Amino acid sequence: MLLPHLREELCKQHLELPRQGLVTWTSGNISVLDDESGLMVIKPSGLMFEELTPESMVVLDLDGKVVEGKYKPSSDTATHAYIYRHMPHVRSIIHTHSAYATAWAANNREIPCILTAMADEFGGPIPCGGFALIGGEEIGKEVVKTLTGHRSPAVILKNHGVFTIGESIKKALKAAVMCEDVAKTVHLAYQLGNPEKLEQQDIDKLYDRYTHVYGQK
Amino acid sequence: MLLPHLREELCKQHLELPRQGLVTWTSGNISVLDDESGLMVIKPSGLMFEELTPESMVVLDLDGKVVEGKYKPSSDTATHAYIYRHMPHVRSIIHTHSAYATAWAANNREIPCILTAMADEFGGPIPCGGFALIGGEEIGKEVVKTLTGHRSPAVILKNHGVFTIGESIKKALKAAVMCEDVAKTVHLAYQLGNPEKLEQQDIDKLYDRYTHVYGQK
Amino acid sequence: MLLPHLREELCKQHLELPRQGLVTWTSGNISVLDDESGLMVIKPSGLMFEELTPESMVVLDLDGKVVEGKYKPSSDTATHAYIYRHMPHVRSIIHTHSAYATAWAANNREIPCILTAMADEFGGPIPCGGFALIGGEEIGKEVVKTLTGHRSPAVILKNHGVFTIGESIKKALKAAVMCEDVAKTVHLAYQLGNPEKLEQQDIDKLYDRYTHVYGQK
Amino acid sequence: MLLPHLREELCKQHLELPRQGLVTWTSGNISVLDDESGLMVIKPSGLMFEELTPESMVVLDLDGKVVEGKYKPSSDTATHAYIYRHMPHVRSIIHTHSAYATAWAANNREIPCILTAMADEFGGPIPCGGFALIGGEEIGKEVVKTLTGHRSPAVILKNHGVFTIGESIKKALKAAVMCEDVAKTVHLAYQLGNPEKLEQQDIDKLYDRYTHVYGQK
Numbered sequence: 047m048l049l050p051h052l053r054e055e056l057c058k059q060h061l062e063l064p065r066q067g068l069v070t071w072t073s074g075n076i077s078v079l080d081d082e083s084g085l086m087v088i089k090p091s092g093l094m095f096e097e098l099t100p101e102s103m104v105v106l107d108l109d110g111k112v113v114e115g116k117y118k119p120s121s122d123t124a125t126h127a128y129i130y131r132h133m134p135h136v137r138s139i140i141h142t143h144s145a146y147a148t149a150w151a152a153n154n155r156e157i158p159c160i161l162t163a164m165a166d167e168f169g170g171p172i173p174c175g176g177f178a179l180i181g182g183e184e185i186g187k188e189v190v191k192t193l194t195g196h197r198s199p200a201v202i203l204k205n206h207g208v209f210t211i212g213e214s215i216k217k218a219l220k221a222a223v224m225c226e227d228v229a230k231t232v233h234l235a236y237q238l239g240n241p242e243k244l245e246q247q248d249i250d251k252l253y254d255r256y257t258h259v260y261g262q263k
Numbered sequence: 264m265l266l267p268h269l270r271e272e273l274c275k276q277h278l279e280l281p282r283q284g285l286v287t288w289t290s291g292n293i294s295v296l297d298d299e300s301g302l303m304v305i306k307p308s309g310l311m312f313e314e315l316t317p318e319s320m321v322v323l324d325l326d327g328k329v330v331e332g333k334y335k336p337s338s339d340t341a342t343h344a345y346i347y348r349h350m351p352h353v354r355s356i357i358h359t360h361s362a363y364a365t366a367w368a369a370n371n372r373e374i375p376c377i378l379t380a381m382a383d384e385f386g387g388p389i390p391c392g393g394f395a396l397i398g399g400e401e402i403g404k405e406v407v408k409t410l411t412g413h414r415s416p417a418v419i420l421k422n423h424g425v426f427t428i429g430e431s432i433k434k435a436l437k438a439a440v441m442c443e444d445v446a447k448t449v450h451l452a453y454q455l456g457n458p459e460k461l462e463q464q465d466i467d468k469l470y471d472r473y474t475h476v477y478g479q480k
Numbered sequence: 481m482l483l484p485h486l487r488e489e490l491c492k493q494h495l496e497l498p499r500q501g502l503v504t505w506t507s508g509n510i511s512v513l514d515d516e517s518g519l520m521v522i523k524p525s526g527l528m529f530e531e532l533t534p535e536s537m538v539v540l541d542l543d544g545k546v547v548e549g550k551y552k553p554s555s556d557t558a559t560h561a562y563i564y565r566h567m568p569h570v571r572s573i574i575h576t577h578s579a580y581a582t583a584w585a586a587n588n589r590e591i592p593c594i595l596t597a598m599a600d601e602f603g604g605p606i607p608c609g610g611f612a613l614i615g616g617e618e619i620g621k622e623v624v625k626t627l628t629g630h631r632s633p634a635v636i637l638k639n640h641g642v643f644t645i646g647e648s649i650k651k652a653l654k655a656a657v658m659c660e661d662v663a664k665t666v667h668l669a670y671q672l673g674n675p676e677k678l679e680q681q682d683i684d685k686l687y688d689r690y691t692h693v694y695g696q697k
Numbered sequence: 698m699l700l701p702h703l704r705e706e707l708c709k710q711h712l713e714l715p716r717q718g719l720v721t722w723t724s725g726n727i728s729v730l731d732d733e734s735g736l737m738v739i740k741p742s743g744l745m746f747e748e749l750t751p752e753s754m755v756v757l758d759l760d761g762k763v764v765e766g767k768y769k770p771s772s773d774t775a776t777h778a779y780i781y782r783h784m785p786h787v788r789s790i791i792h793t794h795s796a797y798a799t800a801w802a803a804n805n806r807e808i809p810c811i812l813t814a815m816a817d818e819f820g821g822p823i824p825c826g827g828f829a830l831i832g833g834e835e836i837g838k839e840v841v842k843t844l845t846g847h848r849s850p851a852v853i854l855k856n857h858g859v860f861t862i863g864e865s866i867k868k869a870l871k872a873a874v875m876c877e878d879v880a881k882t883v884h885l886a887y888q889l890g891n892p893e894k895l896e897q898q899d900i901d902k903l904y905d906r907y908t909h910v911y912g913q914k
Binding site for chain 1: 449451469
């Protein structure tokens with residue numbers, strides 16, 4: 047079996063999605079890219095999270111052709127492959143319909159940067175891309191177009207949901223978790239009034255510090 | 264004891280209702296129809312979910328007459344029986360008062376289709392039927408009238424709650440879970456503004472793909 | 481030790497309060513009245529729920545005098561005693577600050593009856609009593625005054641929280657759980673619009689059926 | 698290893714932050730001051746809560762110089778040290794971005810005192826301090842300036858989050874838990890209308906009673 051360690055890690059991290067309250071039933075998926083082979087591994091389509099096993103994960107090349115797998119891959123496979131082809135620093139992609147972030151997306155509104163925690167993790171607002179139908183490359187194009195030149199590892203897509211990217215599954219997962227967290231807090235803040243946005247120079251300082259000073263080496 | 268496997272499955276799936284946050288105390292119920300005998304099995308009235316056993320489930324014919332059971336059947340039995348008699352493809356029915364969906368129902372408003380996840384699972388908005396009193400066939404009539412000619416496996420009823428139907432308990436359960444999930448996200452979206460509805464042609468494409476391409480064979 | 485079985489049951493049911501999300505830290509309490517001795521048993525003041533033991537419960541007479549107990553009784557003891565003295569059918573009282581119900585109380589607004597589930601359990605709106613300071617009989621007087629002549633086993637008090645009564649701990653607990661459940665759904669409904677109230681004749685029919693037909697004998 | 702008991706207690710109490718729903722991913726931290734040595738112990742920067750061990754905690758003097766620790770200390774260390782230096786009765790400090798409290802902070806609004814539970818624990822509204830950047834003493838100065846002369850053990854900071862103080866970790870934790878609890882209830886109350894604030898004389902009586910009568914000796 048190809049890429050047994052990545053399959054195992056991918057299977058394990060999928061369980062974080064329901065545990066963190068980001069997905070419902072079978073929606074949502076994670077993929078990971080293997081540097082050496084250039085192959086991606088992704089969730090099979092329509093399986094329940096608790097049914098997933100390392101063996102059920104599907105291995106594909108970046109044209110979306112299945113290399114190994116007994117199940118059909120996620121419906122979002124073409125999107126993931128497109129992103130990997132066009133954003134070479136990305137090693138993992140996560141897709142969810144997490145409720146608060148998707149509520150912003152349903153309004154075609156970026157999530158405004160009114161929290162230091164947003165400046166830290168996203169370096170500004172979380173941008174909103176346009177509507178695109180599933181199945182082909184349209185969603186991938188929206189993700190790449192919207193994230194290009196942006197610091198944010200998360201994007202929301204109109205009337206749809208969230209995509210996050212990262213140099214590892216853990217980083218993409220952090221972006222997905224923090225995206226829903228700030229989407230909720232910012233939502234609550236807008237129910238209370240019209241909160242002031244952070245100033246760009248403060249966002250820059252916060253993002254720089256979080257990127258270079260926060261955490262361990 | 265009649266239908267031991269269905270009783271066991273029905274008992275087990277009832278525990279999903281509190282686990283998924285769809286019910287409170289003793290409210291909510293599931294029934295399932297046995298193809299061969301034409302009998303339905305349903306939750307007993309007013310028992311706590313954790314008290315349920317396969318033996319406590321009640322078996323009835325579709326006129327609502329108890330065939331086997333040591334407990335009184337659910338107060339919603341007449342509704343379930345009416346739906347089975349008038350919608351022959353239905354094999355399972357679920358009733359809940361899940362909070363977000365019921366909030367739409369209290370406003371006598373359908374849940375508008377502003378999410379791709381809604382187009383996928385419900386093929387459009389989740390319709391709202393009129394108010395009806397419990398006890399007789401009135402609720403069943405509202406459910407059948409509202410769902411007939413509609414793609415949605417879920418209906419909300421004015422000032423009351425949710426009914427979902429399916430070809431299996433699992434499918435009816437999926438509809439109940441997804442109904443509350445989208446009811447919440449759409450609720451949040453309407454707190455932020457006036458989100459655009461999906462266009463009918465996009466809904467049609469999404470529904471068609473989800474029905475025929477998504478998942479495993 | 482007096483009333484060992486009631487102490488044990490009371491201790492056990494207190495754990496339901498955090499499990500059902502009705503209390504935070506040490507707030508909230510349950511008491512129970514022993515028919516034979518006329519004594520009440522109540523939570524000790526300011527202990528964490530997970531610290532509670534049957535032995536830590538406090539036994540008092542209905543003048544609020546401690547009969548047996550190594551801890552000081554709940555700050556709400558005078559309220560509980562007053563209610564038992566003036567509502568002779570009550571055998572258990574529960575107090576919480578559960579969030580949604582308390583939000584209605586903070587607005588000095590009854591929770592309007594817009595759900596069949598409210599008509600079932602509360603027989604109408606959940607009434608709101610006036611503001612009263614803790615320590616003496618003022619809160620008890622508000623509870624008794626507001627509930628007298630009302631079907632509802634739950635009352636909310638202005639700027640404060642919830643009291644529920646019942647013929648048993650389980651019935652008072654059901655009222656506390658359902659009170660928060662409908663308070664949430666009705667809150668969500670009012671965020672979406674201006675929902676229609678149930679008609680009195682429908683409320684009466686629902687309440688009558690739920691009281692006399694629902695459940696097992 | 699210095700201060701093994703405080704390290705262990707601090708590690709254990711950190712797990713309460715995710716358990717109580719106050720933190721997401723690695724955000725949030727607790728410190729504790731050792732009376733005898735005058736040293737503080739704090740969470741290491743950027744570690745996941747489930748990774749924390751007593752050994753991973755960092756010991757510093759109140760100038761923020763690391764005395765013992767294999768990890769870099771929390772990014773908020775200078776803030777904690779400043780507070781300890783200027784508020785000599787404080788023995789523990791907690792920082793979170795808990796959602797409802799932070800939503801008030803994003804609006805630069807104090808949380809108004811409309812609940813008896815707020816009068817009890819906070820002795821009035823929860824005040825909101827100004828915006829300050831992380832890294833130096835600015836945040837600590839805002840906390841001290843805002844809390845000085847105030848009964849509240851909790852402060853929210855504009856566009857940022859929550860700081861609480863206490864004579865012990867448990868008391869600071871209680872303030873953090875209750876701050877989010879009342880922030881939620883007050884938020885919900887303001888969605889329903891324009892609730893009346895408690896009168897100052899009632900707040901004073903409630904606070905006095907809760908401080909001197911409530912709980913065990």
